[in-house]
Amino acid sequence: MEKLVNDFSFGLFFWQIILFVLLLLLLRKFAWKPILNAVNDREEGIKDALAAAENAKKEMQNVTADSEKLLKEARAEREAMLKEAREIKDKMIAESKDQAKAEGDKMIKQAQAAIESEKKAAVADIKNQVAELSVDIAEKIIKEQLANKDKQLKLVDDMLGDIKLN
Amino acid sequence: MRKPFLLKFLLAAVLLLGNTAFASDSDVEEGKDKKTEIKEFIEHHLQDSHYFNLYGTTDEHGKVHHVGFPLPVILWDNGLQVFSSAEFHHGEEVAEINGNHYRLYHNKIYKTDAEGTITYDEDHHPANVRPLDFSITKSVVMMLVTGLLLLWLFSSLAKSYAKNNSIPTGIGRFFEPIVLYIRDDIAIANIGEKKYKRYMPFLLTIFFFIWFLNMFGLTPLGVNVTGNIAVTTALAVIVFLITNFTGTKDYWKHIFDPLGDGMPWYGKIIIYIILVPIEILGLFIKPFALLIRLYANMTAGHVVLMSLVGLIFIFKSWVGGPLSFGLSFAISLIEVLVALLQAYIFTMLAALYFGFASEEHDHDHGHDEEAELAHL
Numbered sequence: 220m221e222k223l224v225n226d227f228s229f230g231l232f233f234w235q236i237i238l239f240v241l242l243l244l245l246l247r248k249f250a251w252k253p254i255l256n257a258v259n260d261r262e263e264g265i266k267d268a269l270a271a272a273e274n275a276k277k278e279m280q281n282v283t284a285d286s287e288k289l290l291k292e293a294r295a296e297r298e299a300m301l302k303e304a305r306e307i308k309d310k311m312i313a314e315s316k317d318q319a320k321a322e323g324d325k326m327i328k329q330a331q332a333a334i335e336s337e338k339k340a341a342v343a344d345i346k347n348q349v350a351e352l353s354v355d356i357a358e359k360i361i362k363e364q365l366a367n368k369d370k371q372l373k374l375v376d377d378m379l380g381d382i383k384l385n
Numbered sequence: 386m387r388k389p390f391l392l393k394f395l396l397a398a399v400l401l402l403g404n405t406a407f408a409s410d411s412d413v414e415e416g417k418d419k420k421t422e423i424k425e426f427i428e429h430h431l432q433d434s435h436y437f438n439l440y441g442t443t444d445e446h447g448k449v450h451h452v453g454f455p456l457p458v459i460l461w462d463n464g465l466q467v468f469s470s471a472e473f474h475h476g477e478e479v480a481e482i483n484g485n486h487y488r489l490y491h492n493k494i495y496k497t498d499a500e501g502t503i504t505y506d507e508d509h510h511p512a513n514v515r516p517l518d519f520s521i522t523k524s525v526v527m528m529l530v531t532g533l534l535l536l537w538l539f540s541s542l543a544k545s546y547a548k549n550n551s552i553p554t555g556i557g558r559f560f561e562p563i564v565l566y567i568r569d570d571i572a573i574a575n576i577g578e579k580k581y582k583r584y585m586p587f588l589l590t591i592f593f594f595i596w597f598l599n600m601f602g603l604t605p606l607g608v609n610v611t612g613n614i615a616v617t618t619a620l621a622v623i624v625f626l627i628t629n630f631t632g633t634k635d636y637w638k639h640i641f642d643p644l645g646d647g648m649p650w651y652g653k654i655i656i657y658i659i660l661v662p663i664e665i666l667g668l669f670i671k672p673f674a675l676l677i678r679l680y681a682n683m684t685a686g687h688v689v690l691m692s693l694v695g696l697i698f699i700f701k702s703w704v705g706g707p708l709s710f711g712l713s714f715a716i717s718l719i720e721v722l723v724a725l726l727q728a729y730i731f732t733m734l735a736a737l738y739f740g741f742a743s744e745e746h747d748h749d750h751g752h753d754e755e756a757e758l759a760h761l
Contacts, residue, residue: 225510228615230459230518232434234525235619242532242594247586250539254564255585257546264551 423695427528430683430691431609432492433469434523438607451475456526460487460494462516470520487516494518524616527608535590567592571733575740584739587627589619592732599724602683603717612683614676621676624735629668632742639741640664650690671738675731682727686747687721 365371438453455471460483472480473489479501480487481756487494488501495503495513506512519530553561572581572588598610610616638645643660644653692715696709 223614226432226614227618228433228518228522228613230520231522231524231615232619233519234521235528235616236623237484238525238528238532239590239594239619239623242535243587243590245536246539246590249536250543251586251589254539254544254546254561255568255582256545257551258565258568262549326504 414547419699421513423692423698427688427691427695429492430607431612431687433613433615435473435489435490435494435520436475437523437526440605456523457520457521458487458494459519460516460517462496466516488513494520523608524613526612527598527601527606527614531594531601531610535593535597539593561710564589567732571729571736575733575736576743577740580743583743584627584632584736587623588732588736591624591735592728595620595731596725596728599683599728600721602687603720603724609683609687611679612687614680617680620679620731621672624675625669625737626670628672628735628738628742631739632744635745636742640668671734675734679727679731680724686716686723690716690720724731 364374435456435458436451436453438451440452442450442452455469458466458468458470458472466482466485468480468482470489472478472482473487475489479497479499480489486497486499486501487547488497488503490503490511493511493515495511496516497503497513504512520743538556538560542553542560545554545557546552567588568581568585571592572585575583595611598608602609602611641661641664642653643659643664644656648656690713692711693713693760696712697706700706700709
């Protein structure tokens with residue numbers, strides 16, 4: 220202990236304090252602060268970059284999921300559209316068939332009706348002509364028959380005879 | 386890439402130059418006991434010096450020639466006295482400055498008469514007046530060199546960050562992990578995320594300062610700065626001042642009222658008569674342990690290393706020589722580790738004390754760590 224106290228040099232102590240404090244201040248200003256700041260900044264940067272990468276990954280996953288979803292939707296839509304189209308086609312075909320049938324029936328009916336009416340008209344016409352002809356024939360016959368008296372009388376007799384019978 | 390080379394270079398230098406310097410210095414001065422000579426050499430080496438000696442040689446007449454350069458002597462003796470230490474002629478002559486006579490005796494400057502008489506007291510200590518010595522000694526020079534080296538190294542590292550997009554280049558790749566280790570495992574671990582930033586400049590400076598000086602101590606320059614009690618005291622005083630000036634209310638409460646509100650005041654008084662003085666003593670013991678630990682470790686390392694090298698000149702045989710060479714080589718390697726370890730421990734404990742001082746709530750969990758580290 221005595222040796223230690225004896226060895227103690229106040230001058231050296233003094234210089235050590237002065238030089239160390241000076242060194243501390245200089246290093247703090249020119250070295251430690253810039254170094255620690257740079258390291259901190261770099262660490263922050265790395266942290267940010269990692270977070271950004273993670274975000275980007277997540278976003279990418281989202282985008283992939285979205286596009287898959289869209290694709291699925293589109294596919295479903297296409298299916299639905301195709302199905303609908305098929306249905307419409309079938310429906311249209313059926314409808315047009317029905318319509319055609321109905322139209323045909325209607326036309327047939329109309330034709331039948333026309334035929335009927337024509338037939339009636341023709342029959343009526345024929346009847347008229349027959350009537351006229353019969354009248355003409357009857358006229359001619361009567362004229363013929365009534366050309367002589369005998370015959371006229373006979374007719375009257377016949378007729379009267381018919382009436383009596385009645 | 387530069388660091389391993391540097392390390393190898395330093396090691397080689399320690400082993401080659403150190404040994405040769407030693408050899409030339411202790412080249413037999415006839416009649417003088419070898420062991421005493423080595424002992425004196427080691428003692429001389431451990432002390433601070435007013436010369437920057439690189440090596441010394443002894444000529445055939447037994448006269449020692451020193452190779453090195455003198456350093457300025459600054460004394461406070463009725464005004465500032467500044468002169469070159471060359472005036473002392475390695476303690477052989479009395480320097481006369483402005484009518485005052487000074488003599489260098491065992492690396493210390495005493496005021497003497499014109500003949501340089503040293504009077505002794507009953508304990509064989511010189512009784513002459515010792516003027517206040519603010520000389521730029523070898524240790525101060527090494528501090529300056531280390532300081533400038535640190536300043537250059539780390540400010541260029543800081544600049545390289547600015548240039549290279551915050552990516553370290555060159556030697557920065559070696560130092561950056563150390564800086565980060567000090568931040569993450571020393572500062573944040575002991576002080577906490579919230580307050581560590583205030584202490585970072587000090588912790589980084591003290592770590593690299595001690596480490597570099599320890600490493601310089603292993604070079605053949607023969608400096609022993611961190612093994613000097615005045616240097617470690619100064620560092621410990623700075624730690625003490627920072628600890629207590631940044632102490633929070635809780636820190637002081639822990640010292641003067643360690644039991645807190647858990648006990649009525651009349652119960653505490655009896656305990657506190659013993660407890661509070663112990664706590665106050667603890668304030669001083671902590672930095673004292675710091676200064677003794679660093680001083681003792683570095684001094685012991687130097688003594689062991691130099692004694693082992695000295696053995697070569699005592700044995701002077703084909704067995705003893707290589708044996709002590711191998712041993713000193715092994716110890717040199719261990720000393721490289723110790724240089725780092727002691728810097729780490731000093732920084733770690735300083736951070737621990739700062740942690741106690743800046744803690745705001747519960748102080749009790751820190752004690753285990755302290756006990757764990759105390760045996761280091």
